[in-house]
Amino acid sequence: MSLLEIENVTLRFGGLVAVDNVSLNVNEGEVFALVGPNGAGKSTIFNLISRFYDPAEGRITFDGNDLLTRTSDQVPSFGIARTFQNIELFEQASVLQNLLVGRHRHRQTGMLSNIVFSPKAHREELRHRAAVEEVIDFLNLQAYRDKMIGGLPYGVRKVVELGRALASEPKLLLLDEPASGLSVEETQDMAFWIEDIQTQMGISVMMVEHDMGLVSAVSNRVMALSDGKELATGTAAEVQSHPAVIEAYLGTGEISKTGTSRA
């Protein structure tokens, strides 16, 4: 069943058509990747789903809800969580505190209840801590639980950002370049986690990624874009061998980083 549907969406920045009549859907339980050369419009599609931008034309629905009638603040409440190309965490807070921020959409007790720390607020806090501890175990973050983000290596921050998104218990996880800046080993770990997020947690994943090894290893379907337009959609192998995709990547060398397709 289709979870996210984007239909004939167009977005212009002045005279530049950043997303040109793009349609796609992400099914429940699927890992869907967007690939394409720099400036293809991949992040802009994430920003449209996150409601940072209004499309000039088209429709975006999630789980049967019209997302275009909602604000960016409301998007997480539907079960859409996201990581960013430039990691966005609270530098002066611990890993645990950052992960607890991910629980925001599930908080029910009001400010007064929290100030006096009522039994209800106490029970709720225990529930949030338990959910966050599960994420810490899942991502092997035990050693970093009480460390400040500011002092952590880049690769660990990237995992914490993934953890914060997971702590919100999303239906759809948007991963913006999950492998960028990671070592080969860290990228391998990221591939395992994405697989487990899909198979064990049942969360759908949509990712923007340049590393075709990771894309091939974890994606069920891939869409290639260039200059805002769809070039091809299919398995990673189908997309990589598509003439329009090869043409778009010619000279960039990016598409040559292939891996083993699982789709």
Ligand SMILES: Nc1ncnc2c1ncn2[C@@H]1O[C@H](COP(=O)(O)OP(=O)(O)OP(=O)(O)O)[C@@H](O)[C@H]1O
């Ligand atoms: N806020 C903006 N204002 C004007 N132009 C923008 C804006 N954001 C993106 N663009 C332009 O829209 C086009 C698509 O950009 P986008 O960031 O979506 O590409 P991308 O495929 O994510 O690229 P990359 O792989 O480099 O991140 C580019 O030409 C970019 O310069």
